[in-house]
Amino acid sequence: MADLTEHVAYLSQEIGPRPAGTEEEQRAALYISETLSSTTGLPTTMEDFQCNPDSTLPRSLCAGVAVVATLVATIFSVVTIPALVIALLCAVLTAAEIFGKPVLSRFLNRGVSQNVVAQYVPMKSANRAARRRKVILVANYDSGKVRRDLNSVTLSVLPVLYWVEFAMLVLMPAVLLVRMIMAPQDAALIAVNVVLGIMMVIAALPVIAFAVEKMSAYNEGANCNASGVAAPVAAARDLPDADEGFIHGEEAARSAGLVPEGAELVYDAPVGVDLDASMESASQRLAAAKAAVAAPSGKPA
Numbered sequence: 001m002a003d004l005t006e007h008v009a010y011l012s013q014e015i016g017p018r019p020a021g022t023e024e025e026q027r028a029a030l031y032i033s034e035t036l037s038s039t040t041g042l043p044t045t046m047e048d049f050q051c052n053p054d055s056t057l058p059r060s061l062c063a064g065v066a067v068v069a070t071l072v073a074t075i076f077s078v079v080t081i082p083a084l085v086i087a088l089l090c091a092v093l094t095a096a097e098i099f100g101k102p103v104l105s106r107f108l109n110r111g112v113s114q115n116v117v118a119q120y121v122p123m124k125s126a127n128r129a130a131r132r133r134k135v136i137l138v139a140n141y142d143s144g145k146v147r148r149d150l151n152s153v154t155l156s157v158l159p160v161l162y163w164v165e166f167a168m169l170v171l172m173p174a175v176l177l178v179r180m181i182m183a184p185q186d187a188a189l190i191a192v193n194v195v196l197g198i199m200m201v202i203a204a205l206p207v208i209a210f211a212v213e214k215m216s217a218y219n220e221g222a223n224c225n226a227s228g229v230a231a232p233v234a235a236a237r238d239l240p241d242a243d244e245g246f247i248h249g250e251e252a253a254r255s256a257g258l259v260p261e262g263a264e265l266v267y268d269a270p271v272g273v274d275l276d277a278s279m280e281s282a283s284q285r286l287a288a289a290k291a292a293v294a295a296p297s298g299k300p301a
Helices: 002-015 023-040 057-075 077-098 104-108 152-181 188-203 205-215 226-236 250-255 282-297
Strands: 044-051 111-118
Touching (some): 002 226, 023 044, 023 111, 023 226, 057 077, 057 104, 057 152, 057 205, 077 104, 077 152, 152 188
Antiparallel strands (some): 044 111
16 A cells, blocks of 8 residues: 555645656656566566647537638628538538547647557466466546536536537538528628537637637646556556465465455356366366466455
């Protein structure tokens, strides 16, 4: 527990806020890498990649440009066609961001972040029939903003709101086209302007959210990924290595503290298979027993 709190304190207090793509985030990555290497001996690598520190910027930029173009076209009908093209282009760029074909995000990638990767390869089991499953632990170590506006109610409606905002971006060029075709003296023109006004307000929500995020302070507490990354770093220290001795039998495993209190060790076999008949020798049965003991604890038996 002491090591875990030390990791949390260093990340959240010594380094402080760690926005993506900043020097503070790089310091945190170096600390995590050095800690993993020194305390576990695991081979650790750092993978650099381009990132956009303002992940919501592309969507808010498209929304802002589309709303401004639509507003100008509403006031000055002579620029309706250029505004329609601009609004349509913004809708296409937003759709590309949503459906995994980002254009603006790649263009705006101006920061460098990194993944810290450590790999532990367990010793080969004497029972070659035993399955070896991969376990991957992932934690973020950057920190974000304190968003008091994102409460439980807001978060529950955000997915729907995102699609509504996108729908407004798609529909605004269509309504602009209808407005251009209508005669200026048509009484329905007022209704179209009202509809456009409502659509512009909804479409501008990403811009408002981006401004709120910019004005918010960074989270410096342990709950902003510091504790999340400290847990696997501390847990990695307890991984077995090749120099550790072997433990044989349930009693020895319990004496070593590898079996939680109240836990029961059960040796399981596939349904419908006679374990004794499937084992050709006592050594194979012993290997299966060792693998069963090792499974819940992570220690070689």
